[in-house]
Amino acid sequence: MFGGSQHVTITGGNFTEVQGDANHYHIKGNYHNHNTEVGLHILSQATSLGAIHDSSERFPPPKCHPDTRHEVIRIVMRWIEDDDPDSSIFWIYGPAGAGKSAIAQSLAELIQASRSSYGGSFFFSRGKLGRDQAHHLFTTIAYQLAFHNATFREHLNQILYENPTLPTKPINMQMQTLIVEPLAKLNGLLDSAPVIIIDGLDECNGHEAQQLILNVIAEALRKSRTSLRFLVASRPEAHIRETFDSDQLYTMTRRLVLDESFDPNKDIEIYLKDGFDRIYEEHKQFMTDIEKPWPSYGVIDLLVQKASGQFIYAATVLKFVGEEYYRPNKQLDIVLQPTPRRSTVFPDLDALYTQILLTCPHRASLLVILGTILTFHCPQLPEVIEDIFHMERKEVNLVLRSLRSLVRIPGIECRGSQQGEEAEGEDDKGLRFYHASFHDFLVDEDRSGPFYINLEEFRSKFTTSGFQVISRFMPATFRK
Template identity: 55%
Template sequence: MGDNAMDDIQDHIRSLNVFGGNFTDVKGDHYHIRGNFLNREPESGRGIDKLSQVVSLSAIHDSSERCPPPRCHPETQTRVRTIIFWWIEDPNPTCCVLWLYGPAGAGKSAILQSIAEKCSLEGRFGGSFFFSPRGKVGRDQGHFLFSTIAYQLALNLPYLRTPIDNAMQANPTLYTKSMMVQMRSLIIDSFQKLSESIEHTPTVIIDGLDECDGHEAQQLILEIIYEAVVVYKLPLRFIIASRPEAHIREAFDQPTLRSITKRVVLDESFGPNRDIEVYLRDGFESIYRKNSRLMEQVVKPWPETRIVNLLVQKSSGQFIYASTVLKFVGAEFYNPISQLDYFETLSVKWKAVLGS
């Protein structure tokens, strides 16, 4: 390009006028930005979106990862579920924590799954977290517990959506903080920002506390919950289910936690054998219907009463045994009659090996 052409371009630029818009004056290393760019209001929902990306969604009661979840048969565990529902619906309970405990396989997860579903339908649900021991990311670690509960509180309780959203936008790293900081910053502070009282205390469900990685983490979770509801008057109820392991029982036996806890133990007083019989008979009936062609020549009731009674006895009050039997007998592409015979044979062999 010639010198004359370049001079014409420079003259044209000098004569150019620009109207409107925002300008940046650069003097040395300093920038002066005019306009509202730096003063924009936080975008609604960005904090909740961030939280959804870092919590343990698979630990929530209606997660696809838990599908199909353990769930109570409509005619089983009715007494214990009634006791828990009464406590949930009580407008002024004497205790704000309920500890449901019993041995492995007693049906704790199924009970809490049914309760979570009912609370969700009735608008009394705060959130849930179902711990798992299978090494699945997030489901065996206490670090994810309170951030996941906070996320559900924001979704289930409209009045908490804005304060939790704002908390995450103000500090997007809250999910990396300690469990205590998560509880205070995401949940306690959000409730304290409310200007009106709430109609009914929402219920938070924590299942399988004993499956959380580390005894210290399990005890710390209980300490945090105690502080939240007693010191900070957090308007939430907590249902916690676990096996009665020594360190958990020790924590609940402390005078502080004992004074705010209602205990429900899954023992013989709830008649588990009757419930297991109902569960087995209904399960076998379902298997019979699904395999109607194979079962055409089989006389009902199937299996005969002595076998059902034997299975109830072997269950020893544990629903997990009965559930395993039904899954084995009703396995797809297998003959249920042969499967039941094979299961009986295995049981006899194991009895001989164990000497019982």
């Protein structure tokens, strides 16, 4: 700003720097002209700019390593570039820590680079002011759409000028008046359908709000034939699955689960190797006596197995090992310690697990179920646990309802399984953890706190309950 100026004195005032042409520009400061765009100024007060993919609040954002996730990104980009897809919504889902946000971030950057397809983004984040509420979603999306199409912007500004209360209305009305109606004015002027990215839907405050968002989107697409596409990323929580499986959403949604079919172990290996190479170079003064390759291939393989397809595990390891003012080799030794006393190593991972476990209102039954999964050496059916601990039928499924991102539950999957979704084989008919790191968390009291499971005590309890079950089926003469 003021490039080349000399001998300038300025007292007071506000300044906005705009770079580029009127339709595609980067703005520092305010995002509109207060005098001529009163409507947009009103809207700006009801948006959450920190939820946009390239906001400073999210910097540095998680995103895919350039040599990973190629197949997932290729599938989504092919859907975006399809002029006539059979679905207007694309749902990416997977267990906690599977890398959904990183994929959404990378896709947002790719789509924005194409200019013609990017409509906007909203990255929910639990507990972050403005980023965990449904009523900020569509106002923020509308605000972004206004800066990618001048005609949309003009109509939206006029709508808000005539009714400045619209940002305070229910979200279904926001969707209709702030997005659908301005888009209808374009009359086929768009080169391609704008793509809206919504990440972390499960982190929006309230199950009802999450379901309402999906139903509002589906209703708008169904009734208006709006030229929009929505990419939604979330955990496979029960209420979200059920909403996507409803008749209204089922026919307009394509699904992709981040499972083993995309070979996440290979991507995690690449990510770890590159990360450790970077750490080695950044800490060369401490690594002069450490021979390369560091770490060894065996250690990399061990960490890949421990990750169990969980990118957050790999990211947490690299973050801990690469801490400033510490020797990386010593930090790695702590990670590899066989003892469970490593409470300082995985704070991010522990917070994630604790956050999910706290959503379950049946803590006593939950600990019994988790302890049983830990005790058995092979997956067991829910009915086995219900018999052993005198639970009612379907109680295990009820207790684990909010933990589907951590525990694989047999027979629970979305309608219309497609390639890349869960396929249940003979080895998958029992309860099991998605991540080996969840096992380590539960048996470490320093890490899991109220969710700690003492395996020795639980095995004793399990044995007692097991004998009681056996005795019920023994002839009376054997019980004397």
